[in-house]
Amino acid sequence: MASxxxxxxxxxxxxxxxxxxxxxxxxxxxxxxRCPYVSSRNYSGEQVLSSLxxxxxxxxxxxxxxxxxxxxxxxxxxxAALENIDFWRQSNLEPMIVDVILMQRPIDWDPLNFSPKTGxxxxxxxxxxxxxxxxxxCEGKNERIIERWVLQYESKKNGGSTGSKKRSNCTxxxxxxxxxxxxxxxxxxxxxxxxxxxxxxDLTSSAHIRMYNLAHRVSSFVEPFTRREEADMQRFVFTPxxxxxxxxxxxxxxxxxVVDMGLDPSTPISPQFIPEYVGSPMAEPLxxxxxxxxxxxxxxxxxxGRRHSWSYDLYRASPPSANPxPxPxPxxxxxxxxxxxxRCRRLPPPSLPHHVxxxxxxxxxxxxxxxxxxxxxxxxPxPxPxPPTYVPxxxxxxxxxxxxxxxVSIPVTRLSSMPSLPNKQLMPPSPPMKATLLSAAENxxxxxxxxxxxxxxxFSKDRPHQxxxxxPSVNSSPSKSFSSRLSFQDDYDDGPFVVEDDxxxxxxxxxxxxxxxxxxxxxxxxLFVKRSQDAAVGALVRMLKKAPPxxxxxxxxTLQTPTNSIKDTTEISEEPRVQQxxxxxxxxxxxxxxxxxxxxxxxxxxxxxxxxxxSLLKLK
Amino acid sequence: MNCEVCQLKxxxxxxxxxxxxxxxxxxxxxxxxxxxxxxxxxxxxxxxxILFHRALGLVRPKDIDLELFEITYVQCGDVELERKxxxxxxxxxxxxxxxPNKKNQICLSFYEVKNKQPTWFTNKVERLYWEQWYINLxxxxxxxxxxxxxxxxxxxxxxxxxxxTVRRAALEASLRDxxxxxxxxxxxxxxxxxxxxxxxxxxxxxxxxxSRFCIWNGNVQEDAPNRASYxxxxxxx
Numbered sequence: 001m002a003s004x005x006x007x008x009x010x011x012x013x014x015x016x017x018x019x020x021x022x023x024x025x026x027x028x029x030x031x032x033x034r035c036p037y038v039s040s041r042n043y044s045g046e047q048v049l050s051s052l053x054x055x056x057x058x059x060x061x062x063x064x065x066x067x068x069x070x071x072x073x074x075x076x077x078x079x080a081a082l083e084n085i086d087f088w089r090q091s092n093l094e095p096m097i098v099d100v101i102l103m104q105r106p107i108d109w110d111p112l113n114f115s116p117k118t119g120x121x122x123x124x125x126x127x128x129x130x131x132x133x134x135x136x137x138c139e140g141k142n143e144r145i146i147e148r149w150v151l152q153y154e155s156k157k158n159g160g161s162t163g164s165k166k167r168s169n170c171t172x173x174x175x176x177x178x179x180x181x182x183x184x185x186x187x188x189x190x191x192x193x194x195x196x197x198x199x200x201x202d203l204t205s206s207a208h209i210r211m212y213n214l215a216h217r218v219s220s221f222v223e224p225f226t227r228r229e230e231a232d233m234q235r236f237v238f239t240p241x242x243x244x245x246x247x248x249x250x251x252x253x254x255x256x257x258v259v260d261m262g263l264d265p266s267t268p269i270s271p272q273f274i275p276e277y278v279g280s281p282m283a284e285p286l287x288x289x290x291x292x293x294x295x296x297x298x299x300x301x302x303x304x305g306r307r308h309s310w311s312y313d314l315y316r317a318s319p320p321s322a323n324p325x326p327x328p329x330p331x332x333x334x335x336x337x338x339x340x341x342x343r344c345r346r347l348p349p350p351s352l353p354h355h356v357x358x359x360x361x362x363x364x365x366x367x368x369x370x371x372x373x374x375x376x377x378x379x380x381p382x383p384x385p386x387p388p389t390y391v392p393x394x395x396x397x398x399x400x401x402x403x404x405x406x407x408v409s410i411p412v413t414r415l416s417s418m419p420s421l422p423n424k425q426l427m428p429p430s431p432p433m434k435a436t437l438l439s440a441a442e443n444x445x446x447x448x449x450x451x452x453x454x455x456x457x458x459f460s461k462d463r464p465h466q467x468x469x470x471x472p473s474v475n476s477s478p479s480k481s482f483s484s485r486l487s488f489q490d491d492y493d494d495g496p497f498v499v500e501d502d503x504x505x506x507x508x509x510x511x512x513x514x515x516x517x518x519x520x521x522x523x524x525x526x527l528f529v530k531r532s533q534d535a536a537v538g539a540l541v542r543m544l545k546k547a548p549p550x551x552x553x554x555x556x557x558t559l560q561t562p563t564n565s566i567k568d569t570t571e572i573s574e575e576p577r578v579q580q581x582x583x584x585x586x587x588x589x590x591x592x593x594x595x596x597x598x599x600x601x602x603x604x605x606x607x608x609x610x611x612x613x614x615s616l617l618k619l620k
Numbered sequence: 621m622n623c624e625v626c627q628l629k630x631x632x633x634x635x636x637x638x639x640x641x642x643x644x645x646x647x648x649x650x651x652x653x654x655x656x657x658x659x660x661x662x663x664x665x666x667x668x669x670i671l672f673h674r675a676l677g678l679v680r681p682k683d684i685d686l687e688l689f690e691i692t693y694v695q696c697g698d699v700e701l702e703r704k705x706x707x708x709x710x711x712x713x714x715x716x717x718x719x720p721n722k723k724n725q726i727c728l729s730f731y732e733v734k735n736k737q738p739t740w741f742t743n744k745v746e747r748l749y750w751e752q753w754y755i756n757l758x759x760x761x762x763x764x765x766x767x768x769x770x771x772x773x774x775x776x777x778x779x780x781x782x783x784x785t786v787r788r789a790a791l792e793a794s795l796r797d798x799x800x801x802x803x804x805x806x807x808x809x810x811x812x813x814x815x816x817x818x819x820x821x822x823x824x825x826x827x828x829x830x831s832r833f834c835i836w837n838g839n840v841q842e843d844a845p846n847r848a849s850y851x852x853x854x855x856x857x
Contacts, residue, residue, distance in 0.1 A: 069678060073679065074681075178810075178813070178815075178816060181676050182676070185673045185676075186673065186803045186807050188694060189672065189799070189802075190803055192693070193799055193800065193803075197692060201685070201692070
């Protein structure tokens with residue numbers, strides 16, 4: 001008797017477990033073929049191809065996970081199903097209703113102005129799930145339930161003898177399990193024959209941007225369809241699985257045709273520009289400035305590359321990015337890859353390099369990585385992501401000059417004898433950066449006055465500058481900004497790093513520039529420039545002072561040249577000693593000692609010359 | 621144990637005579653290949669759908685897309701099964717090419733092996749069929765009104781393209797109906813299935829037979845034959 005009760009309890013427990021797992025498996029099968037981003041569609045195929053070979057068919061069971069073995073149907077993990085099944089694991093008597101919702105984007109959907117809504121509808125127990133549904137929001141008029149799956153276990157209030165119940169329980173669990181297997185097989189095949197599966201397949205297989213998306217909703221209570229809605233739908237009822245305690249019922253209401261909804265899954269969305277892309281230098285200028293211009297020693301940060309982008313932006317109206325990235329890392333390359341596709345479709349003709357509307361200029365938001373390959377601002381009508389057409393580098397160099405060399409007066413020609421310094425070390429980072437910021441901010445403000453543009457303007461305004469030609473006007477038109485840039489270009493036609501002489505000779509310009517407050521992250525930037533200039537001047541002075549006097553006689557000069565060579569060979573030992581002695585005597589005395597040393601040396605040289613003259617005459 | 625029989629809805633498919641293929645232009649040959657492939661895939665889809673519902677062992681399902689018909693069917697992922705089905709389909713195509721414009725039938729039977737030991741009267745192993753599926757195909761020869769020249773084929777193909785599209789849409793709808801018919805049958809008839817052996821993939825022994833004759837009276841037979849074509853009736857030729 002006790003054993004019969006024990007068997008009864010065990011059988012009941014088995015049945016309950018079978019029913020619970022049936023709910024979970026059903027939800028898994030439905031959601032994996034309706035959730036575009038949680039699909040095991042290709043996974044199962046690949047697994048079969050790789051694992052089920054004639055040699056491994058017998059051992060394939062070892063590769064199945066324990067969860068797969070339920071109902072002998074191995075499926076990939078479906079997080080959406082796992083998230084939703086907890087409620088029914090606790091109470092399998094509640095019906096489970098799965099709504100598959102078709103969410104369509106409105107025709108005038110603007111990705112720039114779209115404000116995502118939360119997925120939680122107030123009041124009732126509704127949970128919107130689905131990948132990327134934040135894009136679509138919860139606009140009722142763009143939603144339509146195209147499928148409704150209803151799964152429930154109808155329990156029976158039965159009474160019967162223990163014997164018959166035992167017998168039925170003994171066989172019911174086995175029969176229940178076998179019939180559940182068959183039902184799930186049918187469910188698996190049915191979900192792929194319904195019209196909604198075509199939408200799912202288009203979403204998962206195609207790379208096109210669709211005007212619709214699929215979402216799902218799992219609940220235990222929903223509002224029934226109206227008569228009108230139900231009239232447009234067809235019903236398919238699976239044969240219930242009877243058990244001794246109840247029966248499992250599964251049915252689906254589905255729309256027979258989704259084409260009538262005005263969907264055109266084969267038509268991709270027209271490319272739209274995303275002005276604020278991840279990694280835009282305009283996105284978070286405050287963050288990008290330190291990494292771009294402070295770390296000059298790191299080649300990966302590519303300050304010149306970034307400067308290229310800044311200068312590039314002078315020619316292009318470059319609205320700030322919506323998703324800024326503080327560092328030029330390859331993490332945002334995917335967004336740029338997608339942008340590249342859009343960019344190539346909207347590239348203007350190459351004959352208008354400077355008169356392109358701002359919309360197309362947005363496409364040329366650059367990244368340091370982009371700059372590495374395509375440093376020149378270019379256009380190309382080709383749809384393929386090919387480098388744009390070439391624009392003379394002089395424009396870029398002019399931009400660089402205008403941005404980076406304008407406040408710096410470095411005489412390139414006179415620095416030939418100077419120890420070679422990298423040019424970027426001679427360049428003050430902060431002043432050209434500010435100039436670039438200003439001009440870029442002008443363009444940004446015109447295209448799309450956003451907070452990012454305001455940030456740029458505020459940042460530049462916080463640091464008063466006197467860069468000639470730069471006018472921080474927010475509402476400046478692109479034409480004005482273009483003209484301002486062109487005027488800067490005209491000032492520097494000689495190429496990079498060539499500065500006019502008047503800037504060297506005009507200390508006021510330098511001093512004016514030196515009045516610029518240092519960059520917060522570079523307190524010694526202007527000081528370094530000043531020191532370099534002073535060092536150059538000092539070295540020049542010293543060189544002039546050490547130079548031999550120009551007023552020597554020609555004979556002396558001509559004799560000097562060969563004698564110098566002879567002197568080098570015969571009197572090398574003397575001169576260094578003489579020079580050393582003279583040097584040792586004159587170090588402490590300063591300039592006066594230098595003068596006396598020179599005279600003494602000159603006299604000694606004179607004596608030496610006389611001796612040489614005598615010797616030469618004797619030889620003759 | 622009763623043998624459940626399911627007569628699937630007849631499908632009208634087109635086929636080209638193989639001896640005419642040599643005179644076809646490249647376009648026509650491509651169409652012929654496509655027609656042959658479509659026929660093969662259609663038959664394979666039906667067979668695999670049935671077998672998926674009878675492969676009650678541990679399986680990892682595999683989705684197969686019929687691009688032409690925009691239908692996805694499911695395989696149970698057994699490589700050996702796929703090979704056997706492909707062999708049978710090749711035999712069927714050979715039969716169709718030898719006897720064009722005929723109704724053809726493919727029978728998929730599931731059985732139990734009884735009396736493994738030879739008896740006094742017979743040494744054969746008795747098979748007890750518990751389920752039979754009949755796939756009815758009306759293979760029509762492609763009607764072409766040209767001699768196969770490339771110039772004329774271009775003229776003929778274009779007007780036939782629309783007709784071919786209509787036939788293809790009708791065939792797709794019929795195929796979908798057949799698959800749903802299989803699902804309904806599997807759901808309605810469950811008690812006749814024997815206990816599941818401890819096997820992976822296809823759980824029950826099966827056989828696929830091809831018959832030129834068809835049991836075609838629109839009714840389900842009550843007394844199932846021991847062989848697929850036991851009560852076969854000649855169609856009007």
